[in-house]
Amino acid sequence: MRRGAVCGAVLALAGVAFVAALAAGGDPTRAAELDAGREVYDRCLACHAIGYDRVGPRHCGLFGRRAGSVPGFPYSDAMRRSGIVWGPESLDAFLRDPPGFVPGTHMTWAGIPEPDARSQLIAWLAFATAPSRCGPAAAP
Amino acid sequence: MRKSPSVSPTAARVSRRSLLAGGGATLSAAAIGLLAGAPSLLGARAARASDPSADARILNTALAAEHEAVAAYQVGAESGLLAKDALDLAVQFQGHHKEHAELLARTVRALGGAPADPRSEYAFPVDQLQSQTDVLRFAAGLEKGAVSAYLGAVPLFGNRDLAKAAASILGDEAMHWSVLRYILGENPVPVAFVS
Numbered sequence: 001m002r003r004g005a006v007c008g009a010v011l012a013l014a015g016v017a018f019v020a021a022l023a024a025g026g027d028p029t030r031a032a033e034l035d036a037g038r039e040v041y042d043r044c045l046a047c048h049a050i051g052y053d054r055v056g057p058r059h060c061g062l063f064g065r066r067a068g069s070v071p072g073f074p075y076s077d078a079m080r081r082s083g084i085v086w087g088p089e090s091l092d093a094f095l096r097d098p099p100g101f102v103p104g105t106h107m108t109w110a111g112i113p114e115p116d117a118r119s120q121l122i123a124w125l126a127f128a129t130a131p132s133r134c135g136p137a138a139a140p
Numbered sequence: 141m142r143k144s145p146s147v148s149p150t151a152a153r154v155s156r157r158s159l160l161a162g163g164g165a166t167l168s169a170a171a172i173g174l175l176a177g178a179p180s181l182l183g184a185r186a187a188r189a190s191d192p193s194a195d196a197r198i199l200n201t202a203l204a205a206e207h208e209a210v211a212a213y214q215v216g217a218e219s220g221l222l223a224k225d226a227l228d229l230a231v232q233f234q235g236h237h238k239e240h241a242e243l244l245a246r247t248v249r250a251l252g253g254a255p256a257d258p259r260s261e262y263a264f265p266v267d268q269l270q271s272q273t274d275v276l277r278f279a280a281g282l283e284k285g286a287v288s289a290y291l292g293a294v295p296l297f298g299n300r301d302l303a304k305a306a307a308s309i310l311g312d313e314a315m316h317w318s319v320l321r322y323i324l325g326e327n328p329v330p331v332a333f334v335s
Contacts, residue, residue, distance in 0.1 A: 043292075043335060045285030046205050052263045055204045099194075099296060108198040109292035 037124025040117050047107075050134050056107065060134035062086050063126055067102075078104030091122050191298050196253035198293050199244050202306065205289060206241040207258040210234055212282055215264050216275045226272055226323065230279070233316050240309050247302070276320050283317035286310075287334050 047055035057070040068080035082102050084090050095118050098107040112118045128134065213234035216222060222230060245255035269275050290310035297303040314334065322328035
């Protein structure tokens with residue numbers, strides 16, 4: 001398994017509150033937000049992982065990535081043609097109502113209606129999917 | 141369950157052949173009534189379905205996840221890390237996922253779609269699975285995610301019979317999650333509502 005996949009698995013599977021605390025640099029509010037976001041990410045674990053493709057594509061390197069662009073992943077035509085670039089705003093809109101935002105997506109899931117939960121999840125994703133943490137250059 | 145030689149020490153890559161060799165699913169009468177009977181249900185009530193192809197797409201996403209769950213339990217069963225009781229449970233849960241997959245595939249066909257096939261191989265973080273606890277915690281995470289996935293799928297169905305059937309599967313996944321938590325020494329029912 002690639003190092004990034006291992007790192008992603010560690011982030012996704014382990015009790016990583018300590019990771020969030022470290023990332024928050026001693027800011028308890030930030031640490032709580034990241035930890036809450038990691039818990040929200042549990043909702044994604046039927047289909048997604050940080051470091052490797054599953055039913056859904058890997059999340060490592062998500063921010064700034066064009067939708068439908070993970071090499072080799074069998075996206076829907078709708079996602080490939082969406083023109084979306086993933087960032088806080090596009091993720092917030094997508095996660096609120098995936099099939100409504102991208103009709104025809106394979107992500108047939110009603111979404112996360114709670115704004116706070118979306119915000120926490122996006123904060124966690126911004127942390128956990130940074131290539132420096134989950135990509136090939138990540139520390140083992 | 142039959143052995144498969146396809147699990148590598150660093151990443152589990154489970155061949156489709158080994159999964160198919162695990163034996164066919166035995167369909168319960170109740171399950172057949174829920175989903176395998178879907179053609180008749182669809183025939184009687186299809187007028188309510190706004191877009192059968194959209195329903196088939198939902199079912200196919202669920203089917204892909206069920207295929208992966210079958211593969212994941214295969215990895216656990218072949219890991220050599222599970223004691224007999226845990227292994228028996230894993231095999232039983234894998235059997236449930238096989239039943240889900242069979243019924244979902246049948247329903248996708250009934251809707252005129254092409255059911256998703258299992259992948260030729262799957263990658264799992266086997267490096268992180270060093271003990272029975274690791275395996276069970278990994279399985280519990282997948283089952284919890286499955287509960288969320290079905291919960292998010294139920295309101296999307298145009299055909300309410302399919303929503304009911306998906307909710308039935310959701311209940312089964314929630315039982316898996318709860319039992320796994322119990323074995324891990326965690327509160328088996330930690331919340332009043334799932335999300």
